[in-house]
Amino acid sequence: MNGFAKKGLLAATIAALLMVATVAPSLAAPAQKNLILATTTSTQDSGLLDVLIPLFEKKTGYFVKTIAVGSGQAMSMGQKGEADVLLVHSPAAEKKFMADGNGVDRLIVMHNDFVVVGPAADPAGIMGAKSAPEAFKKIAGAGALFLSRGDNSGTHAKEKGIWKAAGIATEGQKWYQETGLGMGQTLNVAAEKKGNTLTDRGTYLALKKNLAGLPILVEGDAILLNVYHVIGVNPAKWPKVNADGAKAFSDFMVSADTQGVIKTFGVEKYGGPLFFPDAGKPEYN
Amino acid sequence: MDLILEGIRKAFYLIFTLDREVLGITLLSLRVSGTATLISLFIGITTGTIVALTRFPGRQLVVSIINTGMGLPPVVVGLFVTIFLWRNGPLGFLEILYTPTAIILAQAVIATPIVTGITLASIQNLPANLRLQILALGATRVQMIWLLVKEARLPLLAAVMAGFGGIISEVGASIMVGGNIKGYSRVLTTATVMETGRGNFDIAIALSIILMLLAFFVNAILTQIQQRERPR
Numbered sequence: 001m002n003g004f005a006k007k008g009l010l011a012a013t014i015a016a017l018l019m020v021a022t023v024a025p026s027l028a029a030p031a032q033k034n035l036i037l038a039t040t041t042s043t044q045d046s047g048l049l050d051v052l053i054p055l056f057e058k059k060t061g062y063f064v065k066t067i068a069v070g071s072g073q074a075m076s077m078g079q080k081g082e083a084d085v086l087l088v089h090s091p092a093a094e095k096k097f098m099a100d101g102n103g104v105d106r107l108i109v110m111h112n113d114f115v116v117v118g119p120a121a122d123p124a125g126i127m128g129a130k131s132a133p134e135a136f137k138k139i140a141g142a143g144a145l146f147l148s149r150g151d152n153s154g155t156h157a158k159e160k161g162i163w164k165a166a167g168i169a170t171e172g173q174k175w176y177q178e179t180g181l182g183m184g185q186t187l188n189v190a191a192e193k194k195g196n197t198l199t200d201r202g203t204y205l206a207l208k209k210n211l212a213g214l215p216i217l218v219e220g221d222a223i224l225l226n227v228y229h230v231i232g233v234n235p236a237k238w239p240k241v242n243a244d245g246a247k248a249f250s251d252f253m254v255s256a257d258t259q260g261v262i263k264t265f266g267v268e269k270y271g272g273p274l275f276f277p278d279a280g281k282p283e284y285n
Numbered sequence: 286m287d288l289i290l291e292g293i294r295k296a297f298y299l300i301f302t303l304d305r306e307v308l309g310i311t312l313l314s315l316r317v318s319g320t321a322t323l324i325s326l327f328i329g330i331t332t333g334t335i336v337a338l339t340r341f342p343g344r345q346l347v348v349s350i351i352n353t354g355m356g357l358p359p360v361v362v363g364l365f366v367t368i369f370l371w372r373n374g375p376l377g378f379l380e381i382l383y384t385p386t387a388i389i390l391a392q393a394v395i396a397t398p399i400v401t402g403i404t405l406a407s408i409q410n411l412p413a414n415l416r417l418q419i420l421a422l423g424a425t426r427v428q429m430i431w432l433l434v435k436e437a438r439l440p441l442l443a444a445v446m447a448g449f450g451g452i453i454s455e456v457g458a459s460i461m462v463g464g465n466i467k468g469y470s471r472v473l474t475t476a477t478v479m480e481t482g483r484g485n486f487d488i489a490i491a492l493s494i495i496l497m498l499l500a501f502f503v504n505a506i507l508t509q510i511q512q513r514e515r516p517r
Binding site for chain 2: 034036041044045047050053063065066067068080081082181182183184185187188206207209210211238240
């Protein structure tokens with residue numbers, strides 16, 4: 001009986017170790033081959049990274065671990081040295097990130113634009129508003145429901161900037177609700193609750209088939225420009241950062257081939273490009 | 286309604302055409318949660334049995350902690366495991382953050398108190414005289430413990446089911462420590478969250494159905510084992 005107990009335990013231990021062992025090989029690749037890319041939900045939800053990452057991996061042999069969070073969280077990962085390279089769209093916060101010495105080689109990659117979407121009935125009457133701040137003023141004036149990301153993402157930062165430009169404090173307002181979710185889910189909430197929200201055009205177009213009652217109401221204002229940059233995390237500050245991998249990824253993102261892929265991404269599926277390549281161009285202001 | 290039907294249709298399509306990505310995600314879920322359950326069984330049954338059979342000062346407190354741990358929120362586990370596994374964190378040298386191994390670790394942490402608690406309750410539920418009787422018949426301590434665990438095997442299988450069911454369906458910790466990396470650390474629950482975010486509701490429903498079928502088959506097998514013998 002005693003022997004049997006021991007055998008049983010031994011067999012189970014071996015079984016457990018085998019199961020762990022079968023998982024292990026996948027992470028046996030050299031550490032410097034792993035590259036942690038912290039990025040925004042829009043690049044993942046639009047499907048762009050599903051196209052670009054395999055190309056990069058095939059070309060360079062790096063294994064990319066894409067962590068799709070908001071731009072704010074991506075930068076705080078970079079600030080703690082927990083990511084190697086960032087692909088983000090929150091210019092004001094990025095400048096601070098660079099000024100604090102957290103990043104190296106901030107390069108412009110691409111842009112698209114933000115649009116204000118809302119219910120077709122447009123209770124706040126923002127359709128055709130001359131500027132985004134003017135539209136936001138109308139939303140606040142009418143007390144029409146507005147859904148904010150509320151997650152420190154690039155889109156959230158832009159939204160807060162527009163409220164500031166409009167001179168409106170949203171804190172504690174009944175018509176102002178924060179979802180704390182990604183762009184895709186926030187769009188679904190807006191469609192369901194018939195609310196207004198600010199979204200990047202890429203994610204909006206990618207999800208449009210489910211957003212029947214949520215047309216674009218305001219677009220084309222200069223303030224609505226949405227620029228994406230790639231930033232390497234400063235290896236001088238965090239020695240464990242994969243600096244070579246980050247450099248390779250930055251180079252890849254601004255290379256002519258990749259810029260060509262970005263230019264045509266989504267054209268077939270959505271009838272128009274989701275992102276416009278910008279590499280080598282001067283910074284927008 | 287159309288959406289649900291479309292989702293069900295898609296689920297069976299993905300299953301029967303053996304879609305490589307979905308198959309990979311399903312097998313990874315099974316492997317990760319299966320391994321985590323096995324680890325939690327070792328630690329949980331051992332700890333549960335020891336606590337059930339011994340008396341020591343502060344025992345009540347330990348039992349309370351174990352029982353509280355049975356409801357440990359996965360996101361809390363995810364947060365702490367992430368902080369520990371960060372490159373510059375206390376366990377950063379392991380370099381396992383954003384790997385399937387990290388998910389196994391987090392899920393084992395979630396399942397262990399569940400297994401421990403149920404083990405503790407089921408061993409304690411055995412008639413008190415059984416222990417004396419076994420010892421009186423000349424059994425060694427190890428033999429006695431083995432007999433008790435064997436005697437409690439029906440509730441212990443319930444512990445396996447509760448532990449496995451708790452972690453295969455868990456998403457908060459898996460997405461934080463695994464990172465939902467395509468073809469690498471993406472499991473059924475994290476893929477469902479992502480596809481929902483992308484507005485691919487049909488695929489999200491399909492993944493949910495596969496998850497529920499998987500949970501059903503694992504539990505059906507365990508139930509089969511559990512019910513083979515009638516309890517005396």
